[in-house]
Amino acid sequence: MSALLQVQGLAVRYGAVAALHGIDFDVHEGEILTLLGSNGAGKSTTLRAISGMIRPSSGTIRFDGRDITGLPAHEIVGLGIAHAPEGRGIFGPLTVDENLRLGAFARKDPAGVASDRERVFALFPRLAERIHQVSGTLSGGEQQMLAIGRAMLARPRLLLLDEPSLGLAPQVVATIFRILREIHAGGTTILLVEQNASMALATAQRGAVLEVGRIVLQGAASDLAASDDVRRAYLGVH
Amino acid sequence: MTRVLQTLMDGVAVGSTYALIALGYTMVYGILRFINFAHSDIFMLGAWFSFSLAGVFGWTLAGATPPPWAAVVVLLGAMSGTAVLGYAIERVAYRPLRSAPRINVLIAAIGVSLLIENIGQLPIAFGTQPQRMPSLLPDAVLFEVSGVSIRLVDTLVIGIALGLMAALEWLIYGTRLGLAMRAVSTDAQTAALMGVPVDRVVSATFAVGSALAAAAGFLYASKYPGINQPAHATWILLGLKAFVAAVVGGIGNVRGAMAGGLLIGMVEIFGAAYLSPHLRDVYVFALLILVLLVRPAGLLGRATVEKV
Amino acid sequence: MRAILPWVAVLGFAMLAQVAVGPVVGHYWTKILMDVGIAVLLAVSLNIVNGFTGQFSIGHAGFMAVGGYTAGILTYYGGAALFDLPPGAVAPGIAGHLWFALSTLVGGVVAAVAGVVVGLPSLRLRGDYLAIVTLGFGEIMRVLLTRTEDVIGSAEELATAPWTTQVVSTGGSLGFTGLPFYTNLFWTWLWTGIAILVAYRLKESSTGRAMLSVREDEVASGAMGVRTTDVKVIAFAMAALFAGIAGGLFAHEIGTTLNPAELGFQKSFEIVIMVVLGGMGSVTGAALAATILTIVPELLREFSEYRMIVYAALLVVVMLVRPTGLLGHREIWHAWRRS
Numbered sequence: 001m002s003a004l005l006q007v008q009g010l011a012v013r014y015g016a017v018a019a020l021h022g023i024d025f026d027v028h029e030g031e032i033l034t035l036l037g038s039n040g041a042g043k044s045t046t047l048r049a050i051s052g053m054i055r056p057s058s059g060t061i062r063f064d065g066r067d068i069t070g071l072p073a074h075e076i077v078g079l080g081i082a083h084a085p086e087g088r089g090i091f092g093p094l095t096v097d098e099n100l101r102l103g104a105f106a107r108k109d110p111a112g113v114a115s116d117r118e119r120v121f122a123l124f125p126r127l128a129e130r131i132h133q134v135s136g137t138l139s140g141g142e143q144q145m146l147a148i149g150r151a152m153l154a155r156p157r158l159l160l161l162d163e164p165s166l167g168l169a170p171q172v173v174a175t176i177f178r179i180l181r182e183i184h185a186g187g188t189t190i191l192l193v194e195q196n197a198s199m200a201l202a203t204a205q206r207g208a209v210l211e212v213g214r215i216v217l218q219g220a221a222s223d224l225a226a227s228d229d230v231r232r233a234y235l236g237v238h
Numbered sequence: 239m240t241r242v243l244q245t246l247m248d249g250v251a252v253g254s255t256y257a258l259i260a261l262g263y264t265m266v267y268g269i270l271r272f273i274n275f276a277h278s279d280i281f282m283l284g285a286w287f288s289f290s291l292a293g294v295f296g297w298t299l300a301g302a303t304p305p306p307w308a309a310v311v312v313l314l315g316a317m318s319g320t321a322v323l324g325y326a327i328e329r330v331a332y333r334p335l336r337s338a339p340r341i342n343v344l345i346a347a348i349g350v351s352l353l354i355e356n357i358g359q360l361p362i363a364f365g366t367q368p369q370r371m372p373s374l375l376p377d378a379v380l381f382e383v384s385g386v387s388i389r390l391v392d393t394l395v396i397g398i399a400l401g402l403m404a405a406l407e408w409l410i411y412g413t414r415l416g417l418a419m420r421a422v423s424t425d426a427q428t429a430a431l432m433g434v435p436v437d438r439v440v441s442a443t444f445a446v447g448s449a450l451a452a453a454a455g456f457l458y459a460s461k462y463p464g465i466n467q468p469a470h471a472t473w474i475l476l477g478l479k480a481f482v483a484a485v486v487g488g489i490g491n492v493r494g495a496m497a498g499g500l501l502i503g504m505v506e507i508f509g510a511a512y513l514s515p516h517l518r519d520v521y522v523f524a525l526l527i528l529v530l531l532v533r534p535a536g537l538l539g540r541a542t543v544e545k546v
Numbered sequence: 547m548r549a550i551l552p553w554v555a556v557l558g559f560a561m562l563a564q565v566a567v568g569p570v571v572g573h574y575w576t577k578i579l580m581d582v583g584i585a586v587l588l589a590v591s592l593n594i595v596n597g598f599t600g601q602f603s604i605g606h607a608g609f610m611a612v613g614g615y616t617a618g619i620l621t622y623y624g625g626a627a628l629f630d631l632p633p634g635a636v637a638p639g640i641a642g643h644l645w646f647a648l649s650t651l652v653g654g655v656v657a658a659v660a661g662v663v664v665g666l667p668s669l670r671l672r673g674d675y676l677a678i679v680t681l682g683f684g685e686i687m688r689v690l691l692t693r694t695e696d697v698i699g700s701a702e703e704l705a706t707a708p709w710t711t712q713v714v715s716t717g718g719s720l721g722f723t724g725l726p727f728y729t730n731l732f733w734t735w736l737w738t739g740i741a742i743l744v745a746y747r748l749k750e751s752s753t754g755r756a757m758l759s760v761r762e763d764e765v766a767s768g769a770m771g772v773r774t775t776d777v778k779v780i781a782f783a784m785a786a787l788f789a790g791i792a793g794g795l796f797a798h799e800i801g802t803t804l805n806p807a808e809l810g811f812q813k814s815f816e817i818v819i820m821v822v823l824g825g826m827g828s829v830t831g832a833a834l835a836a837t838i839l840t841i842v843p844e845l846l847r848e849f850s851e852y853r854m855i856v857y858a859a860l861l862v863v864v865m866l867v868r869p870t871g872l873l874g875h876r877e878i879w880h881a882w883r884r885s
Contacts, residue, residue: 053427073430082431089428091421102421105414106433154433273674331862338869340674341602345822348815349861356854471810478685478811485678519689523682527667530679534671 003062004029004158004189005050005081010059012045019045021213022059027158032180032190034200034221036234037210043193044086046210047160050191051083052076063158078106082156086163088147092136096127096146099135103150113153119186120149123179141172148179158189165196177203197234201225209234240385245511246504251392251461253503254399258454259480260487260495261406262447268423268490269443272340275347276327278477279354280320280448284455285465286364287316289371298372309374313398313456317449324448325441333437351474358468366467371459395457402453403496409446410492419443423490454480475519479506482526488539497538501525556739564732576731580799582840583734584792589820589836590741590829591788596818597827598754599781600761605664605680606789607813608687609657613790614797614804615691617653618722621646621798622697623704623712625726632701634724646728650737650794657790658783665782684814691806692719699724721805722797729799737795741788745829746877748784757781758827823864825871830878835871 003026012020020042027033035043048054050061052073061069068076077083082103091099100120104113121128124145130138135146144164151159164180165173177199184190194200201207207224209217217224224230259281266274289298291312297304331350335343358364377391410416418439421429430436458476459465466472479502487498502522509521529537568576588606595603622633625645629637636642664683671679695715698704707715716722748754756777759767768774797804820839824831846853864871873880 051431053431072435073427074433074435077431077433085428085431089425089431091424091428093424094417094420098417098420101417102429102432102434105418150432267674271674273677331866334866335869338865341596341822341826342865342869345819346862346865348819349858349865352854352858353862356858360851471807471812474811478681482678482682485675489674516693517689520686523686526682527679530671530675531667534675 002029003027004064005191006060006062007046007050008060008062010046010049010061011057012042012049012054013057019213020049020056023210023213023215025208025215025218027189027191028206030187030189031206032184032192032204034192034194034204034207035210036194036197036200036207036224036230038233039195040212041210042213043210044162047083047085047162047191047193050076051081051085051160053083053085074106077154077156080155080157081160082151082154082158083160084147084151084162084164086166088143090135090138090143090146092134094135095132096135096138097131099146099150100127100153103153106154112155116153116155120152123152123182124149141168141176144168144172144176145179148176148183152183152188156188158191159183160191160193162193163195164192165194165199173199197230198225201230241511243383243386245507247386247388247392248511249504249507250500251395251399251457251503252507253483253500254396254403255454255458255461255499256476256480256483256503257496257499258399258402258450258457259477260484260499261403261492262451263481264484264487264489264492264495265419265443265447267484268492269419269426269440270332270336270343272332272343273347273481275344276350276354277447277451278474278480279351279358279468280324281451281455281458281477281480282468282473283320283323283354283358284316284452285371285459286358286455286468287319287452288312288374288456288459289369289465290364291315292372292374297374298369302372304372304374306376309460312374313453316452316456320448320452321445324444324451328441328444333440355469355473364468366469368467368470369465371463371465373460373463375460391460395461398453399457402450406446406450406492415439415442479519479522482522486526486529486536488536491536491538494536494538498536501537552743553740556743557736559739560732560734560736563735564730568731577799577801578841578844579731580729580734580795581844582837583731583738584795584799585817585820585836585840586833587734587738587741587788587792587795588817589824589832590738590745591785591792592817593821593824593827593829593832594745594748594757595781595785596821597825597832598749598757598761599778600764600826601778601781602674602677603680603782603785604677604811604814604818605682605684605687606785606817607809607811608664608680608684609661609786609789610793610796610813611684611687611691611804611806611809612660612786612793613650613653613657614793614809615653615716615722616656616790617646617649617794618725618797618804619713619716620649620652621728622722622725623709623715624649626701626704633698633704634726636726636728642726643728643733646726646798647733650733650791650798653794654787654790657793658787660790661782661784661786662779664786665779681811681814684809684811688806688810691716691809694718696720697723716804719806721803721808723803725797725804727798727800729795729797734795737788737791741791742829742833744784744788749827749829753777753780761827819861823861823871825873825875827875828871828873828877831871831873831876834873834878 005027007025009022010020011022037043049056052071055070060067063079107113126142127145127149164176192200201221201224204221207221208215262277292298296302297308327350331346332343335346359366375391375394377389379387380390381388418434421434422436422439426436483498483502484495487494505521505525506518510518592606595601625637626633664680667679697717698707698715756772759772760774760777764774796802820835821832824835843853
């Protein structure tokens with residue numbers, strides 16, 4: 001298996017505060033890798049650094065062998081990394097349709113976009129029903145579907161997902177994870193940040209655990225799910 | 239009745255120029271959340287560029303009869319000139335301050351405003367004398383309604399302003415650039431994640447807003463041909479009233495700026511005609527305070543909750 | 547005893563300015579030093595609203611106008627009635643100066659009342675909207691002042707004019723001309739010294755801390771029990787009080803005319819610029835910037851054509867390279883200590 005994304009020595013500072021102290025990990029082509037950790041561990045920061053929302057203070061990020069460290073966010077999307085950010089990042093005053101069109105903003109193949117739209121509507125029939133609705137009026141679950149669907153319209157090779165289960169009812173969470181597996185089965189590599197560790201480890205092939213800006217544990221998802229430390233800290237088992 | 243009609247005509251003409259200027263304020267505010275105080279100077283430059291351009295072609299000379307397409311050349315020329323300038327100002331003075339406190343950007347904007355006025359006053363630029371704008375727009379009495387002559391020039395001023403507003407409406411709601419502008423004004427960070435080149439969108443916003451202000455300058459000078467010298471207080475005052483229009487309509491809201499401009503123009507012109515011509519600025523600012531007290535977000539603005 | 551010492555020092559400083567500095571530097575520099583004092587008074591007072599409390603007022607010249615016209619009416623018409631002199635005459639001796647002091651103080655109080663009235667919308671409005679309201683207030687003041695009647699120049703006319711006519715006879719757009727020249731270095735620097743002292747003490751007081759907390763985070767400070775509304779209104783009132791006094795000093799200064807055109811938004815912008823360049827929240831920074839921005843243009847008078855261009859360009863450059871102003875939040879002695 002080859003590494004689609006290679007993160008080496010990634011460090012990020014917010015002013016005087018260090019959020020990441022030089023972390024290393026790879027995301028392999030075709031896998032789901034989940035980043036676990038408590039609030040403030042640096043999970044979202046990692047995703048933001050990869051997608052170019054923030055500039056790392058040191059370290060390198062390689063995507064498909066190419067150094068993308070410090071590239072502006074709008075160029076990174078074009079290379080094939082889509083980021084569904086924390087808090088979903090829906091453009092509230094815009095319609096569902098307009099949000100989806102923004103998802104495909106960097107693309108220049110109208111035919112491909114049209115077929116991807118059909119695919120997104122097949123995954124999320126709800127979005128097709130609400131296509132002309134102002135997206136700020138959608139329910140939380142629908143907004144999450146829109147965020148994922150919108151990211152898929154960039155036709156990413158790597159999808160970055162930041163807490164897709166946050167604030168959603170259990171059935172909705174189950175639906176979202178089912179769809180994530182479908183997206184993965186369609187050939188998209190996924191880097192998943194989650195608080196819901198049991199769901200995440202059940203879906204992912206591999207995982208990494210972040211604690212205050214450092215990776216403390218890395219391995220196969222099944223091993224992590226079996227590890228005592230992980231079970232105590234993140235799975236609520238004593 | 240006669241007077242009402244005449245006043246209405248003037249109110250719409252002045253109001254639509256306010257609306258064109260207000261659009262620039264509101265678009266910049268919508269995206270960068272700051273009051274671009276230099277925008278009234280762009281409006282002033284629109285009038286002066288028009289005058290100078292007409293001069294280059296010899297249309298300002300006494301007795302010269304400019305061809306019918308002169309207005310188009312001058313209007314487009316002035317709009318392109320200020321578009322380039324608006325782009326440059328954002329690039330040099332505002333972009334480096336993107337993450338600075340807004341008061342700093344505001345002071346920088348005041349600095350740019352003073353710079354434009356004082357350079358404009360230099361003998362090598364426009365000088366310190368007022369000038370008279372040649373009548374490039376054809377004028378004639380179109381028809382008379384109960385003693386009021388509806389003039390072609392007024393109709394053209396209103397028509398061009400409304401046409402430009404329709405064009406902007408199409409740009410914002412019907413094009414890819416407009417979609418990007420709306421996305422950036424909602425959430426610039428996420429817009430960048432979608433592949434929207436935020437800096438380029440901001441540049442385009444400044445260029446478009448400046449071009450509209452220049453059109454307002456051209457139209458205003460066509461209706462009121464006496465052009466004051468660049469640093470004259472009337473320019474800033476007109477700009478401020480246009481800004482008031484943007485706020486009254488709901489700042490950040492494009493349709494609000496159009497409606498606010500027309501409303502402010504009407505209030506000012508009707509107040510001047512029927513109450514006292516000396517207090518026209520008072521009506522405008524009093525309306526502003528009234529609207530803000532009743533609807534703090536403006537007439538078409540959405541109420542926003544301060545985030546913790 | 548120790549509590550009154552600073553006030554005695556301010557009084558002594560003002561007297562020194564009047565008897566020792568004035569005669570030494572001559573008329574030209576005396577005038578400049580009075581201008582400097584008034585500018586410092588304006589900047590230090592606006593700093594209470596913009597710098598300490600983080601509210602954004604761009605109508606400071608409006609309060610200056612309220613105070614200046616109020617004081618002018620009192621010395622011009624009130625003084626004529628009180629001392630049985632022709633209008634505009636300087637009343638002889640100490641009585642005239644005491645009447646002047648009282649007039650400026652009353653002007654300040656009236657301006658403070660206006661400050662409360664303008665501060666009240668800040669209960670509902672935040673940030674830029676508040677700025678626009680203060681701007682609107684300043685512009686309404688300016689336009690209304692241009693609509694007043696001609697100044698009553700002769701004692702005969704004055705004798706027949708009721709007081710209701712007198713208060714609206716302030717010269718319209720030509721300005722309130724003929725005001726007695728009471729302003730001197732003593733009064734200028736006494737009020738300025740008091741304002742600096744009050745502002746500095748305020749910053750160190752619990753009310754001042756409350757103001758700073760409103761600036762940093764209004765929602766959080768409200769949650770901590772700070773009565774944010776009261777704090778903002780107090781800030782507006784104090785700032786307006788001193789701006790009104792500055793207006794009174796400006797009105798009675800030799801070589802200036804109390805004129806609506808002088809008191810428009812341009813003047814308000816000038817004061818905001820002083821505060822920002824000095825460093826928002828720094829009392830001595832505001833004073834320093836006001837001093838520099840008053841003296842330097844005076845020195846560059848012969849280059850008047852390019853003076854404003856340089857000033858405007860510098861404004862942009864300073865914002866780009868030193869966005870926190872000269873001193874930031876710090877006072878001048880802190881800056882000294884660090885370097």
